[in-house]
Amino acid sequence: MTSTRVIDQHRTVLASMRAALAAMPADLHSAFNDELAELLSEVDGVVAAATGLRAEVLLETRTRGVMTDSGMDTRGWILEYAPTLRQAGASPLAKLVDTVVRRTNIQAGCDYDNHELLFNRRSPLAIIWDSVRAGDADAPLAMSILREMDQLEPRLYREAVPTVTECMVSLGVAHGPAMIREMRMRLLAEHGRPDEVERGQRELDRHAFLSAPHPESGGLTRYSMGLTPEQAAILEAALGPLSKPRPNPETGDRDLRSNSRRRAEALTELCQRLAATDAARKGGPAESDTCVYVTVSLTDLENNTGAGEILGSRADGTLIGIDTVRKMCCDADLIPVVLGTDTEAIDHGMTVRLFTRAQRRAVWRRDRHCTFPGCDAPGAWTKVHHVRHWVDGGPTDLANAALLCQRHHSFVHQQGLWAEVNPKPDDAGRYVIWNLIPGSYRHAALEQGWARGWTAA
Template identity: 50%
Template sequence: MDQLAVSLEERRSSLVAAGGALAGMADVLHQASGDELAELLTIVDDVAAQSAAARVAITAEALNRGEVAAAGTNAHTWVRDHAPSLRQGGAGQVATVAMAVTGGGAGWQPDRPAPEPDSPLGLVAAGVADGSVSPALATAVLREVERLAPHLRDEALPTVVRALIDLGVQWGPTVMRRLRPRLLAEYGLPGELDDLQERLAGSARLSMPLVESGDLTEYQLLMTPEQATALEAAIGPLSAPAPDDETGQRDLRPAGQRRVEALTEVCRRSSALDAEGKGADGAAAASSAVHVTIALNDLVSVTGCGEVLSSSATATVLSPQVLRRISCEADLIPHVLGTAGEELDLGRVVRLFTRAQRRLLRRRDRGCTFPGCTAPAAWTKAHHIVHWADGGASDVDNAGLLCQRHHTYVHTRRLIATVSPRPDHLGRYVAWDLEPGSYDRHLEKLRAERAVHDPPPLTPERLRLLLDGLWVDDPAEQAWAESELGWMTSDDPWPDDEEPTGSPPATGARLLDRSA
């Protein structure tokens, strides 16, 4: 049937019937097969697309006739009044496209000629009329063309509009906007892409952190293409999933977590290079150093929390476990507090492993020592097998290289390792006990051994016993030693302004000088 021969009344009747058919659709869908469901969806989608085109056509006709003006309102309100479903969204897009097609947005005339077929407006209007371009996409294309047109060669404008429409039809308006740099590169005026990216630099920004104690810290980041390229090149290799082929453990971290951990690792590496260039003590003044306050008992017993000082992250709360992990890999400047809140240690940079030690570890371990991990040595940090906070020595015999992911894993699962002077049959110097809590069991064993072998504390009573056991062959020298050493066992040592007098005999000198 010739669509032009269908009268308005016949169309109205068909539309009413279609509305009734659609209204009862859900009640009969159980009768359809799988193929019929797909067919029905395609039919309904085509009806919806034609309905969107008809909305724009009706609104444009109302504008041309002056019906909208006669109603004393604007196109947007007129559409909302007569298409109630668009009050949920979309009324503005229908009105915008209708006004653009009729010229209603800028001094329109009822007898205004239709736009040229190859003009941006003509191409968009044709797509809307046949239902292939939705009002939402049409609005986005017109907005993008308005932005791009001054920067394009005149003869290339129709080609660019067609490209935007085709891409938008397939993937939507958001993806369409990503085409902008390539369009400028291929169809823009000389130097336009360079100018655009230079202008972007002024809009790029990294916000100050929005810190919530005990919660996540939020940043807002906008980057130029150059900056984004550098960032992705840096974090891309580090953010890929890393399953462990040896243990069969899957990498269950979400993509967002992997990316933020990769960014953190890049920052840590940069900080480490900066600190090494400044020397062992230079990091205290460097922006990469971490200043933290924490009570000594909390650090040792893994309780309480620490608080960051002297940076834009001030007041961020870090758990003792996190501080223990940081102490393996960063310049930690502890402001350690005593039981009364007094500062016991202020501003001392803890350089846990020297550069020479780290180089030795890189030669020994070659990379991350966790079973199955292939991270190279450049991606690792030196980890204290027995933690520094638990008295672990900063010695290569108490160290193993770990990548950031497995460093966190080892601290979280509380794992211990054994360091051997010679490699095993797999060439490993560091062998990990992967049973959760193995570190705590090892630490308990160490503490028990220390309690057996360490000498008892040097109390005044024990000091008297030691002095009583001293043997000096000359009674005069013995009397002198007891008189001069008596202050050490006295409950009332001499005042600050008094000093012991007299010169010790030769034997007494040897008694006092423990290095002799």
């Protein structure tokens, strides 16, 4: 009587399992609702166990040299005999198995509790492989953990290496590889040799970057950025207060801007504040290194047509809409170069256009904060807006001035809003009363008889 090999019995079970799994979907309708969650967990456990077994079979194949005899490398073998990994995962699994064979004496199915093993069962690679063969960690996660530990191990106290490895495995299994990278410095702080955290921080300094602008065809300009923890902390401390949602306390309207948009506008506001501060300290935008030059034709400016062009920075040649130019003409940190019909510069906006420091302080004392209904952005966060635009002949004096934060400054220009500036405050203490009907600016221009160009159309 011929005895049956144990491996043949296992393969028979595998065949039966595949048949059972294939037949089960047709009977799922008979499962009770409260059984489905448990059933999903059971199937997931089977998949995990099969994934671990697949790794062990591959390790046994690689250890015996079967692949070499066939003239295939590990990845090629996987693609040939584990075709589901052609979609993804073949390369990480191949690298992991090759690394285990090259760096350890781990054998498929070995008992980690056997103290006569010929490898260090508390080494990072042994701990990681144990999680893979158990089906807890997949190969991509295992390789991520191994790369982290290869970098961290020389910087840790020797006795802490197994603890840190196990912690990384647990975090990775529960939360994915991103959590491993996030916890790197914390683990190093708790288990690293003296000054390792500081040394790691210093190493990051040379990797910090901010890319050059990359204009896209649609008009957006993209940047990529990588900051050290210190740099990121400084930036986030500055962005945080400026990028919070700002619901309107008077109307109750929510701030519908996305978080990414609020952050972009907050960063712009920070840069504008720096430019304004630099200009004020140096006696005006012409003396500042941070001013923006925009060239635009007088005809386009008056008729609200065409576009302005940025000059003299990495954004040189960028086109911006006329409405945006008109808004920027309110800003003291921008110098418009207005061109006549023969492209000669007829105005550099250096005297009449800009509110003086004394005027700005007077407007701050009067308005206190952004004058748009419901906004309490403090004066330091605002621009002095020409109610009747400078390009439409608006005077640069207190009777034509109103404080607006960056967000509402843009909104006022986009919606074409007009305001009345009164010599005395109303019952609510407001000197500036906004007409929130879109197009009220054009209506005021026609009514008051100073409409020209696009406002007269």
